[in-house]
Amino acid sequence: MSLFSKTIANISLNEITASLPNPYPYRELLFLTIKNILGPLKLNRDIVSFLPKKTVLNNILRVEHRLGFLGDIMDTHGYPFHVDPSIQEFFLDTDLVIGNLEGIITHLPKPLFALSHTEKIIEALSRIQSPEQIALCVSNNHSSDFGHKAFQDSVNILSNNGLKIFGTKKSPSYMHTQRINIVGASMWSNKKNCSYITRFDETGQHLSKKPGCFNIFFPHWGYEIELWPRPEIIRLGYSLLDDWDMIFGHHSHVPQPITAVPKGHTNKLLAYSGGDLVTGIRFQKYRYGMIAKCTIGPIETSPESLAVGSVEWMFTHVEQCLSSKPNKRGQSGFMVKTTPSCRYFRSI
């Protein structure tokens, strides 16, 4: 065997995987490739149940907050994205909308598999809610795609435009009106040892112990292109809800169930994934998401504590605008709309 072939033989699949911008061990990367070819995985079907699209989780004495939640805001490959009035209407009565920005704002050349946005993403998001009423998580597997400086520049651009940013090492959380503590963290990173985003295993440190404070965990977790959460993610969610008041997750690129978990005298909200709000990926499997909103107020049975009152959610779908090439006024690209059904959950 030549020295070259010996060297090649000694390179393990894990070493190859580690050299790619990818968060997974090689088996998981291979599995993701198969899911991309065959379509979203239906394993663990009905392992948990979707809440009705309009429901009441707890009886609250009054509404103190109305919070909205978005799926992943993905790279639109340079095309603008438009927001249908059905989305605007849904969030009209919210005082804060919370989402995950997958990738960063940068004009640097894009490495393989990296995600980036231009400043136009802020304008697009402002059609959902005013920038001051949007809280964006920047902790996800794509935060590290362009390195620390570019990440920090992106955070500065977003903050300077009024958006509330959380999920960084320096600012793991955003405190809304002194009562709602929102913490973002990523289970995954495309580059190992990314030190400038909130670490998933340290998020307990960022729980607010302030009496009467409502703690929301907004994790980038679970597995891509899977319609149902794996049992270990369900167990993790249930145990996190011993401390957190609700969880809204992201990363799967397809919507996953939004559920209720009884804990003591409270029904807690656990949404496994909001799917994709918007993406430039042309495969239909990447184009479904979920938006949700809930009211929060003092719970009848224990008025010193805040709890979720009503919950409302809808599936969303990204549609191609007629022309894929933007004209001078930017009137093309992608349109995100609410949709009464999702092709992957026909009975919901």
Ligand SMILES: [Fe+2]
């Ligand atoms: Fe992700």
